[in-house]
Amino acid sequence: MVAGVRSNEAERPEMWGPAATRWLGLADRVCVVTGAGSGIGAAIAQGLCAAGAAVALLDRDGDAVAHTAAVLHDSGARALAVPCDVTDEAAVRAAAARVRAALGPVHGLVNNAGLLRAGALEDVTLSAWNQVLAVNLGGYLLCAQAFGADMLAQGHGSIVHVASISALHPQTRSGAYSASKAGVRLLSKQMAAEWGPRGVRSNVVCPGMVRTALSSKFYEEPGFEARRAAVTASRRVGEPVDIAEPVLFLLSERAGYVNGAELVVDGGLDCMLMDMVPRPGFNHTAD
Numbered sequence: 001m002v003a004g005v006r007s008n009e010a011e012r013p014e015m016w017g018p019a020a021t022r023w024l025g026l027a028d029r030v031c032v033v034t035g036a037g038s039g040i041g042a043a044i045a046q047g048l049c050a051a052g053a054a055v056a057l058l059d060r061d062g063d064a065v066a067h068t069a070a071v072l073h074d075s076g077a078r079a080l081a082v083p084c085d086v087t088d089e090a091a092v093r094a095a096a097a098r099v100r101a102a103l104g105p106v107h108g109l110v111n112n113a114g115l116l117r118a119g120a121l122e123d124v125t126l127s128a129w130n131q132v133l134a135v136n137l138g139g140y141l142l143c144a145q146a147f148g149a150d151m152l153a154q155g156h157g158s159i160v161h162v163a164s165i166s167a168l169h170p171q172t173r174s175g176a177y178s179a180s181k182a183g184v185r186l187l188s189k190q191m192a193a194e195w196g197p198r199g200v201r202s203n204v205v206c207p208g209m210v211r212t213a214l215s216s217k218f219y220e221e222p223g224f225e226a227r228r229a230a231v232t233a234s235r236r237v238g239e240p241v242d243i244a245e246p247v248l249f250l251l252s253e254r255a256g257y258v259n260g261a262e263l264v265v266d267g268g269l270d271c272m273l274m275d276m277v278p279r280p281g282f283n284h285t286a287d
Helices: 018-024 039-050 062-074 089-103 126-154 177-198 216-220 224-230 240-251
Strands: 030-034 054-059 078-083 108-111 157-162 200-207 262-265
Touching (some): 018 240, 030 089, 030 126, 039 054, 039 062, 039 240, 054 062, 054 089, 062 078, 078 089, 089 126, 108 126, 108 240, 126 177, 157 177, 157 240, 177 200, 200 240, 216 224, 240 262
Parallel strands (some): 030 054, 054 078, 108 157, 157 200, 200 262
C-alpha cells in the first residue's frame, strides 16, 4: 500500500485482485500518471501496477514521486519515477523520451497534476491566475501532446483528464481553479473530437468530496467530516481509490466505446441541491 493512500479494501476485497487485472486488460500496457507523488495520482498508479501495467509516475516533487515508485517497485511492479514540471514544455518532452526509452511506447495517460491558489477574484493577481492555468490546463495539453504522440502513431490509446466538480459549480475564493477545471472539460471533448477518429479516446473524471493531502487539514476540525459526508448521497467522504477505480476503467478496453465523456465521482453531491433546501418534515440534510 502506498503511504498516504487510504484503502477501502474491507469493503472491496477484490479491488486490485487478479479478477480486476484480467477484466481490465491493462497488463503490459505502458501508462503515465502525472501528479503521482501522493493522493489520487498515487492511488491511480498503484491500481495500474496491480493490473499489470508498466507505469511512469510524473511529479514536480522528485522525492515524493521517487518514494511512491520505490514502494510500488518493491511490490514487484514496473514503476518509473520521473521528476517533471508539467508547465515546462522541454521537461515534458524530455520525460516522454525517457519513458519511451525505459518502458516503450505509451498506451495511456492520466492528466492529474493540479494546483490551487486561494483568493477572491477581486484580489487574485494575474501571476497567480496564470500559475494555476499553466498547471491545470496548459500542463494537460503539453502532456497530451508529448505522450499522445505514441498513441496517435499506434492508432490506439486512452487519455483520462482529472478535473473537479469545481468545473461544474464555481468554487469561490479559489482564484482560477474553477475556470481551469472547466477548461479541462472542454479540452477533453475537443481532444476526443480531433483524436477519436485516429484511435485515441479522451475522457474526463470530475472528483468531489475526496480526502487528499490538500484537504487533510480540514478533517482535523471536530465534526468537519460528518458535515461533509451529510451533503453527499452516499453519506461518506471519498478516498483516492474511489477516483482511481473509474479512471482505470476509462483507460481500459472495457471503456472502448466511451469517448468525450464526463464522469462525476462525488458520492452523489451533485444531486443533493434540493435536499439542502429547507423543507420541514421532508429532508434531513438542511436540518
